[in-house]
Amino acid sequence: MxxxxxxxxxxxxxxxxxxxxxxxxxxxxxxxxxxxxxxxxxxxxQKGRSIPYLIDLYTKEGFEKFAISSSGNAALAAGLYIKEKNKSIENPISLEIFIGEKIDSAKEKFLRERLTDTNIKIVKTERPKQELIKKTAGGDVKSLRQSTDExxxxxxxxxxxxxxxxxxxxxxxxxxxxxxxxxxxxxxxxxxxxxxxxxxxxxxxxxxxxxxxxxxxxxxxxxxxxxxxxxxxxxxxxxxxxxxxxxxxxxxxxxxxxxxxxxxxxxxxxxxxxxxxxxxxxxxxxxxxxxxxxxxxxxxxxxxxx
CATH class of the missing domain: 3.40.50.1100 (Rossmann fold)
Structure with a gap:
């Protein structure tokens, strides 16, 4: 590119x-x-530089459902932006966040306290990246995984x-x-x-x-x-x-x-x-x-x- x-x-x-x-x-x-x-x-x-851009880009393409696997910072950026964005749009977009079982407890608590939008779901799992792949395999849910997205x-x-x-x-x-x-x-x-x-x-x-x-x-x-x-x-x-x-x-x-x-x-x-x-x-x-x-x-x- x-x-x-x-x-x-x-x-x-x-x-x-x-x-x-x-x-x-x-x-x-x-x-x-x-x-x-x-x-x-x-x-x-700095994740707040890229994640909101991706969300805006893909909502323009018609996506209303998003998912991400994260150790914390990317999830926070995605959740905060979607929480803010949902206040100004008629049809709210959703986000499912997959976090690992070994995530720092303070970080997990912080995420759950900040991301209170009912359209945001936090899932704790043993293999968050694999859960993300399964979740987005059907094509109707868009992955916000930065590491493989140009x-x-x-x-x-x-x-x-x-x-x-x-x-x-x-x-x-x-x-x-x-x-x-x-x-x-x-x-x-x-x-x-x-x-x-x-x-x-x-x-x-x-x-x-x-x-x-x-x-x-x-x-x-x-x-x-x-x-x-x-x-x-x-x-x-x-x-x-x-x-x-x-x-x-x-x-x-x-x-x-x-x-x-x-x-x-x-x-x-x-x-x-x-x-x-x-x-x-x-x-x-x-x-x-x-x-x-x-x-x-x-x-x-x-x-x-x-």
């Missing part, structure tokens, strides 16, 4: 704050550092256009699971801003994309406190790896201790609190610096949601 960069404006997409963090930058020895506060997005995370990339174009507003930007760090947001950002950047290095950050629990960047590298494997990073299939892995390599970026795999340390350092220097999922980009940046990576320009870290 080809795109004309900056000719597609995602309807309804909302900007988030680019917050400079000078004390953290000084602590890390950087010229300038910004957080892209996707954790403050009205729909909960249209999902479009929702992240606005995010990329906001990031390049940072003066002197040389590097971007993004926490990644399926890599949809990473690929969406990189797709646009490479057409006119190929000098910006693209970095992905994964966890010791899930590092399929990082493995595609460094096939021979071996990482320790352990359960991660960043529970949103779960995609072990990596449909987009080769394309994400291509962007990382061509931009001379990196792929960073962070441990629980590195995640906790990043949370503590950000809180200590800037009095900003991010979750274990939201802090991944910062944890990856710190690991890169500790391993001797030098940054000549301004760095931006995309802060994710819950």
């Amino acid at each position: 080809g795109y004309l960069w900056f000719t597609i404006k995602v309807m309804g997409n909302q900007t988030t704050e680019l917050q400079e963090v000078p004390r953290l930058a000084k602590e890390l020895g950087l010229l300038k550092l910004y957080l892209k506060r996707e954790d403050k997005h009205p729909y909960g995370s 249209n999902a990339l479009v929702g992240y174009f606005d995010l990329a256009s906001e990031l390049i507003l940072v003066e002197g930007l040389s590097d971007i760090f993004v926490g990644a699971s399926s890599g949809t947001a990473s690929e969406g950002i990189a797709t646009g950047l490479f057409q006119k801003h190929s000098h910006i290095s693209h970095h992905i950050v994964q966890t010791t629990r899930c590092h399929t994309l990082a493995q595609a960047v460094f096939p021979k590298k071996v990482w320790e494997t352990e359960e991660s406190i960043a529970g949103a990073i779960v995609d072990n299939i990596g449909y987009r892995k080769e394309r994400v790896a291509k962007y990382v390599k061509k931009s001379k970026g990196g792929a960073w795999v962070v441990s629980n201790q590195e995640i906790k340390s990043a949370i503590d350092l950000l809180k200590k220097t800037e009095k900003i609190e991010l979750t274990s999922n939201g802090i991944l980009s910062v944890a990856g940046l710190i690991q890169a610096i500790n391993e001797g990576k030098k940054f000549k320009g301004t760095v931006a870290c995309v802060a994710g949601g819950k």
Whole structure:
């Protein structure tokens, strides 16, 4: 699929704050550092860039029933948008959310409290992805699974256009699971801003994309406190790896201790609190610096949601 960069404006997409963090930058020895506060997005995370776009796209095609399997953030974005959309349309659309049995209890509680629309159903199951496939097999229910939908990339174009507003930007760090947001950002950047290095950050629990960047590298494997990073299939892995390599970026795999340390350092220097999922980009940046990576320009870290 080809795109004309900056000719597609995602309807309804909302900007988030680019917050400079000078004390953290000084602590890390950087010229300038910004957080892209996707954790403050009205729909909960950067997933709120893409999911609403998909819903609008497919309702125009006639779909009224949707389903999604999610570890939390995508489900929240879909549910909040449909809840809002149903207030202004005559025929409400429905959403069925499949969540795993091992989902964090606090996240599950948060989802159920926020998604109170009677047209939204939350189903807890052992195999959420397989339930989604069965649910959408008949063709009348549309899947909102971003990882295999090429249209999902479009929702992240606005995010990329906001990031390049940072003066002197040389590097971007993004926490990644399926890599949809990473690929969406990189797709646009490479057409006119190929000098910006693209970095992905994964966890010791899930590092399929990082493995595609460094096939021979071996990482320790352990359960991660960043529970949103779960995609072990990596449909987009080769394309994400291509962007990382061509931009001379990196792929960073962070441990629980590195995640906790990043949370503590950000809180200590800037009095900003991010979750274990939201802090991944910062944890990856710190690991890169500790391993001797030098940054000549301004760095931006995309802060994710819950």
